Structures are given as structure tokens and as C-alpha cells.
Amino acid sequence: MDFNEKYGAYLNEFNAVLQDFCNNLDCRPDILKDSLKYSLEIGGKRIRPVLCLATADLLGVERKKVMNFALATELIHTYSLIHDDLPEMDDDDFRRGKPSNHKVFGTGNAVLAGDGLLNTAYSILLKECRKGTEFISAAEFISDCAGIYGMIAGQSADLLHENDKSFNEPTLNFIYENKTGKLLTAPVVVPAILGGGRCYSELKAFGRDLGALFQITDDILDIEGEFASLGKSIGKDCKEGKFTSVAVYGLDGAKLRADVLAERCRAVLEGIDGNRDFLVRLVDYVRNRKN
């Protein structure tokens, strides 16, 4: 099976679970249910769940065992996008080629939709906790990644340095490591935790570097991408003089940095026993992505 087929297979497996989850949502009023489903069903690469399932395969952990953690992570990711797109945050009118949640449902409902997804992610995780201590550890790892020492710290720093023209590298690293890196680390470390701890540190480093790579390619796409394939506003960060890797390193410098990070990701994978092909190709895919 080639990379695209394999990606599609993971994607389908996850989307079936997500669709099932959406179909079972039964909350009132309708606008709450609709706003939750809108952002979940809008699509996207689902790279976090795909990473989670693929890492489980690499480590020989049953995919079924990690599935609800993949689901919770995607819910957390989706809530963060909804809140990030709000006018008082990144102020983005488009997401995945469609109007942002607050453009469809209004900002108040978008705040609540985000809150609702975050809360529901934890309802899912708490249910997993009944299965044993390692499941509690996995849930705690996700919580640490998503919280005030993880993703939220990164978002806060991003907001703080929005108009910072000093463009210093340690701040950039802090933002990328936390804002993007932590929630890409969670889905690769959860299978390690549920697999008894094998390759825990290696996969943690892999997630961090993949996160930085992902964010830098995002910055490059902001300059070179096309709305049609990207599905969100182009040149926005650049136009706003935002504190990004392109501002810090220049466009060519950012590309070089992306190459270094991709190489580091591959090097970590080299050290792990098992069928690494898919994840190696996934690194290339992130490096060369068009959306």
C-alpha cells in the first residue's frame, strides 16, 4: 500500500469513529449541536488521529486501544481552532475552505462550541480512565499537552508577541513548541504510554520537532500557498507583520530550518524498531505539503 492509500485508510478508520460520535450528539439547543458538528465535520487532514493510529501500528499497540485518545485529541484541536479564529484572537474568517465557526454561528456560540468540545474531550478521556492506570497516564499526558503548560501557553505567547518586531528565536521556539508541538506530541506519545512506555522519550522528541516543522511549513504556505488548496486566508500573517519563522529566518532560512527539522524527525524514527515507512513518508508529506 503506498503512502496516500495508507493515509486514506487511517483517515477513513478515524472518520468513521468521528462520524459515529457526531451522529450520537444529542445536546440542546440545536444551535449548540450544529455548531459542534459544523467544525468537526468540516474535514481537514486529521493529522493528529492519523499520527496516533500509525504510531500504535509502529509500536504494535492495538489501534482500538488508542482510538478514543485520537478522538479526544481531535476534539481539543478543533476547539483550539474555533477559539483561535475568533475576532479577538487571530481573527480568521475562513477555516478549511469554509467560513469559520463564528462567521456561521456568531462569536458567542463559537466560544461555547469551543468550550463544549474541550469539555467533551475530557468526558471521553475520563471514561477511558476506568480501563486502568496507564489509561489515566495517557489522559494526563494529553491534558498536560493541551493546558497552561502546553498549547495554551503557546497561544498566549503567540498573542503577546503578535506585534513584537524583535523576532527573537527563543520566543519563536517557545511558541512553536507549545502552540503546535505539544498537541502533535500527544498522539504519538499516547501509544507509547499504552504500549508500556517503549520509545516514550524518542516519540516525545519526534512530536516536538514535527510540530515545529508543521508550523514552519504553515508559515511558508502563508507566503507561497494558494487559497484553493489551503482553504484559509493567504499572506495574512505576512501582511500583518506577524511574528513567524519567516520573519525570524527569512523565507529561505525557514525552508532550511524545515529541512533540518524533517531530518531530525527521520533520525528519531531510524532508532525505533518496527515498520517506520509510513511515518517517514508522513514527515516528507508535512515538509512538502501544499495545504
Next chain:
Amino acid sequence: MDFNEKYGAYLNEFNAVLQDFCNNLDCRPDILKDSLKYSLEIGGKRIRPVLCLATADLLGVERKKVMNFALATELIHTYSLIHDDLPEMDDDDFRRGKPSNHKVFGTGNAVLAGDGLLNTAYSILLKECRKGTEFISAAEFISDCAGIYGMIAGQSADLLHENDKSFNEPTLNFIYENKTGKLLTAPVVVPAILGGGRCYSELKAFGRDLGALFQITDDILDIEGEFASLGKSIGKDCKEGKFTSVAVYGLDGAKLRADVLAERCRAVLEGIDGNRDFLVRLVDYVRNRKN
């Protein structure tokens, strides 16, 4: 010990734990930490933690056992106030006599502060899960109360019916039961769960009625209260023609309804063995509160 002394004792016991929690917050950037602490340390009645500790005493459950659940509930309550005060929600500039979180830190940071408190509440709850199955059940109960079938459903309905002039009673009940009732039910049911289930249903009914009572007295205070003791804008709901119990029942009708609910709360307490004095007085306090 009279009611006020006892309330003060519970309050001090909880505030010491909360202060310790705040002192140990070590997240970056500073604005994130400061915004979290600002809303937590601003004070307030802490009625949820006080209810939790008092119910533990009533049922003979160690207060230490419920303390982190009281803390998590107060974090969730505080996040909901921060998001509720946002311009796109209730648009309130004052909370507990001080400027709302977003007036001090900006709306973007206020969104993140709320997200951060919700996430941290779950970090606390996940840690509790290691102590045993009944702790997981208690955490799940809080999650259900706070989530899309609980508080968030109530907030969503409240937002939806903001300008609804039909003022129908079932909708009002749905909003009050979920928006306010659920998160007042959690702190009285958690001790029941951790105490082996005794009085679970009774305390669930008590929490629901106390929540409705609390919300109706809030509506009455919006008309009759004073800024000095209330610490938030007065007459705002009334001026905006908001969908409240006063709009549905009239001011005198709302007072009658509050009396009925207070009586129902007392009746539930009558059926529970133990020292109920404090909770009975707490019901009177909520009925007659000036802030």
C-alpha cells in the same frame, strides 16, 4: 458556631487551598498566569466549594476527600464567568466589584484564561482518578454537569433566547436547570458519590432546586440590588428586556417562586440524617442574599 462563623470557616479552609494552588501556578507568559490568578483571587462567595465541604460534613465524608473536587468546580465556575462576561456573550464590564477579566487583559487573553482554567480543572480531576473508581465517577459527574448536556447547554439556550419575548416557562426552566443548577448540583453530589452513594438522588434534586433559587434571586437582585454590595452592573438584564424569571413571573411572582424553591430545598434536607442546620441556613441565605 453560628451560620456566618461556620460559612467563614469553610471559606477560609477552601481559600487556603485555592491560594496554595494560585501560588504554585508557574506558567508562562506572565500575562497568562496573571489573568488566571486575577479571576481566581478576586474573591466571591465560593458557594460551590462551601456547599461541597458542608455536604461532606453532613454525610460524614472526610472534607479532605472532596477538597480537590471543590477546587476543580470553582475553577470551572470561574472559567464560565470569564467567558460569560465577554462582549460577545453577556458583555459585562464588572464582576465581583472589579473590572471583568477581558477589561483588564483584553478579550483574547480572557478567552485563553477561561480555556486554561477549564483545562486545569480537568488536570486536577484526572489526578484524583488514580485514587479509585468512585473518584472517577465523581469526576465524570462534574464533567457531565459542566458540559454540553449541562452548563454549556444552559448557556447556549440563554444566548439563543436573549431577545426572546415569548417568556415561556419550560425554556426558562431548561436554562436555569442547566446554566446554574448543574454546577451547583455537582458539589453536593460529589460527596454523596465519594460517600458510597448515600442520598445521591436527594442531593441531586436539592442541587437543581438550589440552582433555580440562586438564579431567581439573581434576577431579583438585578432589580432590587445595589452595585456596592453586588459588585456588578444593576438593572442590566431588565433594561435589556432579557429572558429572566422576573420577565416570566413578574417581580412578585419571582419572589413567590423563590419561596417555593427554598421550601423544596429544606424539605429534601429534612429527609437526610445528620446535622443539617448549616445547609438549611444556607438555603435561607441564598433566598435572602443581598449579593
